Amino acid sequence: MSTVIAYVDGFNLYYGMRAKYGRRYYWLDLPELVRNLRPADQLVAVRYFTTVVRAEPAAAVNQRTYLRALEAHHPRGLEISLGRFTEKKPRCRTCRSSWQCGCVPPRSYRTFEEKATDVAIGARLVEDSALGASEVALIISADTDLVPAVESARRVSPQRSFYLALPPGNTSPSRSFDGVGYFHINETALRASQLPDAVVDQATGTVYERPAKWK
Template structure:
């Protein structure tokens, strides 16, 4: 048995689950999921990187509620780092060249996520440098993390890095070199749910799965 540290790209995981399964598995126990993905290893650290959505009050409230439930349930094994959104200027449509409110099949974003990707990459490299675990598990299909994986390999050439690709991604991007990989299946998500209600001692309340996440 070895040890594993996991680094979870919250938005990449969220959108992949939502696109494939709707809201069915969003009440996800991240520490339990890591254990399912690496059943032979001891989970020593799970770092979760996300940002609270902007412009959608109900979705933001559910997300904060979920983060509080995770913290209450998982203890010190789970480290949650929350970034922020920066307002961005919308450019003309790349498909038709017209104003961004055209009818082309795309989804313009008025806010962009800041800090979470950088924070994940830095944490992954730092942890590998000090050797907190025998293996690094990266839960993301985002090729922007390829340079961080390469840095881990330079620092510790024999250190294994494995990509747990969120649902819908079958192969890692070619920018990832010398990594193992697999796709997170529905069974792992189904068997890694938080209890229907979690007691939060900080807020002194029960955190229940949101109705829309049933």
């Protein structure tokens, strides 16, 4: 039996599940998922990195409900790190000025870009490797932005094992993850790793229910 810490790239996992299965597995019990993926290992911690969505109020409410349900169901061994979205202001394709230009049809649109998540995952991955926090690092992501962090962590701790758990829709990892083992997160694991429909916070009595759109 080996000790394992999981590093979950929330949006990489989310987009994979959405593309393949819609919303049906969003109410995901992350520590239970890791246990189902690595049943022979001893789970030390799950580090979940995500960002609350912007410009979609209903989706943000559902996401916050989910995060609170996770914390209530796993008061220990689960760490949630929130990044941020920054507003991008693309230039108009017609006049090349800002997105608030007066072109007709109007070009006044906004987009948002997730920030800080990859850096946060990489920092914790290297830190845990330096501290010898676990024998196995399980990275739930297929994002190649994590390659430099994985390479650094492997140099810091050559004896630590590194694995990618690929979100749905990824057939194989990028060749940039040279020498890193991988396997797929299949539907059976997702189905077996759902939170109860109603999660009770034992400290406060608050009940968090699976959003209707996620059923």
